Amino acid sequence: MTVDRSLADSQRRNFLKGSAIAAISPFAASPALAQPPASLPDGDPRALRAVEMTINGQRRRLSLDARTSLLDALRDHAGLTGTKKGCDQGQCGACTVHVDGRRILSCLMLAVAADGAAITTIEGLASETGELHPMQQAFIDQDAFQCGFCTPGQILSGIACVREGHAETEHDIREYMSGNICRCAAYPNIVAAIQQAKPLMEG
Ligand code: FES
Numbered sequence: 001m002t003v004d005r006s007l008a009d010s011q012r013r014n015f016l017k018g019s020a021i022a023a024i025s026p027f028a029a030s031p032a033l034a035q036p037p038a039s040l041p042d043g044d045p046r047a048l049r050a051v052e053m054t055i056n057g058q059r060r061r062l063s064l065d066a067r068t069s070l071l072d073a074l075r076d077h078a079g080l081t082g083t084k085k086g087c088d089q090g091q092c093g094a095c096t097v098h099v100d101g102r103r104i105l106s107c108l109m110l111a112v113a114a115d116g117a118a119i120t121t122i123e124g125l126a127s128e129t130g131e132l133h134p135m136q137q138a139f140i141d142q143d144a145f146q147c148g149f150c151t152p153g154q155i156l157s158g159i160a161c162v163r164e165g166h167a168e169t170e171h172d173i174r175e176y177m178s179g180n181i182c183r184c185a186a187y188p189n190i191v192a193a194i195q196q197a198k199p200l201m202e203g
C-alpha cells in the first residue's frame with residue numbers, strides 16, 4: 001500500500017502544531033484543584049503552595065500540592081498536555097522538558113523544586129508565526145515518529161543532545177538519546193532527524 005507523502009507530511013505537521021495551540025489557550029482548560037481539608041497541621045504536604053514558573057515565555061502562578069510532580073503541574077494545572085506521561089517513574093523519557101535550559105524528566109521533579117525556573121515544553125518550540133523548530137521539522141522530514149507518543153520527549157531530548165555537544169556521531173546520538181524509549185522503534189529515523197537538525201541549530 002502506498003501512502004501519499006504530502007498528505008502524511010501535512011498530517012504530521014498538524015500533529016506537531018496541535019500542541020502549540022494548547023499553549024496559547026486560556027487557563028480555563030485546567031481542571032479544578034482538589035481542595036485540602038479546612039485545617040491541616042503545619043508542614044502537611046497537602047497544603048497548597050504558590051509556585052511561579054515561566055513556561056514557554058509566559059509567567060504562570062500555580063497553586064499546588066507540594067507532592068505534585070512537574071509533569072502533573074504542566075499537564076493538569078497549566079493545561080499543557082503535549083508533554084506525555086509514559087511510565088511516570090523515570091524510565092521512558094516521554095515526559096522530557098527543559099528546565100533552565102537542561103533536559104529533565106518532569107515525572108521525577110517536584111513542581112515546587114521548579115519554583116522560579118524557566119520551563120520549555122513541546123508547545124513552546126514553534127515560533128509565534130507557526131514556524132516549526134528545526135528539530136520538529138526534521139522529525140517530519142525523516143518520518144521519525146509513528147504513533148507520536150514519545151515524540152515530544154524525543155524532540156526536547158534531541159535539542160538538548162545537540163546543545164550539549166552530544167550529537168557529533170551516530171554512536172553519540174544513540175548513547176545520549178538512550179533515555180528516550182520509542183515503542184514504535186523509530187530509532188534510525190530519530191537519529192537521522194537529529195543529524196538533519198544539528199547544522200540548522202548551530203548555523
Ligand atoms: S513518564 Fe517520565 S520517564 Fe516515563
Ligand code: FES
Nearest residue numbers: 146148182183184
Ligand atoms: S513513535 Fe510511537 S512510541 Fe515512538
